[in-house]
Structures are given as C-alpha cells and as structure tokens.
Amino acid sequence: MRAGGQRLSVLLLAALLSVRAASAQAPDDAFRATLAELREATYADKAQIVGRISESGHPSTRPVLAAFLDDRLYVRSPDQGVFIVNSADDALTTLQLLDPVSLKDAGSASRDVLTKIGTNNGLRKALKTAVARFDLSSADSSVRLDAVKEMMRSLDEASIAVLRGRIGVEKNADVKAEIETGLALVDVDSGDVAKRLAAVRALTGRLRPEVRNRVAALLDKSPDGAFVEPDAEVREAAADAVRSIDRYRTLYSGIQTLFFGLSVGSVLVLIAIGLAITFGVMGVINMAHGELMMLGAYATYVVQLVMPNHIEASILIAIPVAFLVTGGVGRSRRCSRPSASASCCSSSCDRSSRRTTGR
Secondary structure, eight states, X not given: OXXXXXXXXXXXXXXXXXXXXXXXXXXXXXXXXXXXXXXXXXXXXXXXXXXXHHHSOOTTHHHHHHHHHTTOEEEETTTTEEEEESXXXXXXXXXXXXXXXXXXXXEEEEGGGEEEOOOOHHHHHHHHHXXXXXXXXXXXXXXXXXXXXXXXXXXXXXXXXXXXXXXXXXXXXXXXXXXXHHHHHHHTTOSOHHHHHHHHHHHTTOOOHHHHHHHHHTTOBOTTSOBSSOOHHHHHHHHHHHHHHHHHHHHHHHHHHHHHHHHHHHHHHHHHHHHHHHHHHHSSOOOHHHHHHXXXXXXXXXXXXXXXXXXXXXXXXXXXXXXXXXXXXXXXXXXXXXXXXXXXXXXXXXXXXXXXXXX
C-alpha cells in the first residue's frame, strides 16, 4: 500500500508539472501562431494582427513590434518561420537571427532564404503608435516624452484613453505638459462647451505651431458667414489665446534674431581683425586666415557628427578641437615652406621699417 501511495504521488506530481509546462507554453505558441499569420497577410490584415500582438501581453511584444517597424522581421523559406534579424543592412549577405518568442540567438541564414515582411505608410504609422504605448511605461522621461509626441501624431480613441490614464500618474513636468496639450487639442473638438472652453484656456501660452493653428481655426467663419465656433465665450478665449501665443512668439523671434545677428557679427569681426593684422604686418591684403576659419568650422561640424546625442557637450569639446586643428594646419604650412616664410617676413620687415622711418 505504501509503495502504491508513493507511486500515485509521483504520478500526480508529474501530471502537475506537465500541466504547468503546457500552460507556460500556451502563450508562447499563441504568440508564435499570431506572428505566423503575417507571412501571407495583406497590409490591412497586418494592421489588425499588430493590434492583436499589442494586446497579447507577451514579454516579447515590444521588441517584435520595434523590429517590424525597423524592417527587421523576416520569414525563413525552408521552415516558414518568422525571425528577427539583428541588422537590416542590405550589404550583408548573411543575417543573424533571433527567435521572436524567446529573443534568443537562432543562428544565421543567407539573405537568399529570407523574405522581409513588408510594411507601408499606414502600417508603419500603426506600429509607431503601438511602440509608443509601450514606451509610456519607460523609466526614462525622455523616452516617455518621445512616446507622447509620437502618439499625438495619430490620436485615436485607444490612444486618447491611454493618455488620459497616464496623466494621473505622470511625475515629469515636461511629459505631463505634453499630455495635457494633446488632450486639450482633442477636447477642442468636444461637443461640450465647458470642455472646449477649458481646452482653449489650457492651450494659452503653448507655442507649438499646431496649437496656434488649431486655436485660430475657432475664429474662422464658414462659407455661410457663421462662425466655426458657435459659442461667443469660447471665441473670446480663443482670441485671447492667439494674442498671447503671438506675443510670446514675437518676443522669442526677436531674441533669436538678436542671437543670430551677434553670431554672424562676431564672425565678421574676427575676419576684420585678421585682415587688419595681416595688412598691418605685410602691407598687402591676404585672405589666408579665411581658410583657417573654415577649418575651424569644419572641425566643429565633425565633432557634432561624432556626438549626435550630446549636442550641448559637443560645443564645449569643439572649441578646443577647432583651435588645435587650425593651429596645427597653420603650423605645418609655415614649417613646410621655411624659405618662403623667411623671405616674406624679411620683405614685410623692410616695408614696415620704411614706413616707420618715412623712407
């Protein structure tokens, strides 16, 4: 009896483990089956499949959608399996594969046996919105801010619901302001006068062009002469908002023009100083210093290309780099032609001496 009881316990334990394993594999199998539907689907069907993938709750959902958006989702011909490739570079003849369910390495395959799952503009738009919804939960505030901006480009009922749910828990001021702007733009079209009025007041002081254009549209008239916005209080608030936005834009435009003027003026001053020094020493007009200024400008440009994600810091690094590059080129030019340099300096000194003595 005791041996039979132990055998029964082992069988029950094995059955329990198999049930758990089957339940763990079920979501993975369903996710893989959904991905397999992309092979032969039309673009309209692909958009629906993207929606189902987004709602699946699978851990690999975000990486798969991002890969689909980046044109890195392929079908392998021999087994018709769907895989993520590490790079979409067309120059590569062999691509490294990732399993879309486990995100583990799945070997490599020749490009000849791989077929890209295509996208069009409408599908890419849906993919961007789907990825942005996942990014709203990121710990990085800049990622959340970019996600909100991306969702605002194509707001639908689902996106609006996500943003309304997010605004109550968002702690970052910039992200919250962006969400408030998007929801206010939605409420401007509301049938509730109170909501439209609150939305217009919330948009006052927001300097984005689309905000100004949308609020100004409330002051337009239809072909029959009636106002687009029927409520007089909302129209008055819209007029105040447009005037406020225009005042801020005029102020910032003036500051921007002043800054650009000072920037260009400083360059002209440097050129004038170089000309004055060159003419004072040599007695002739020599534009060689303009070449050095261009080298400094190119050095600054290259530094910014090397640090695209740190533009502010690149300026601080570019200043000494520009001095080093121009100084090095000028030094090498001088040392490469010593006889000509000495002759030039000698003749310059003779002319300076003659001007000094009056002869």
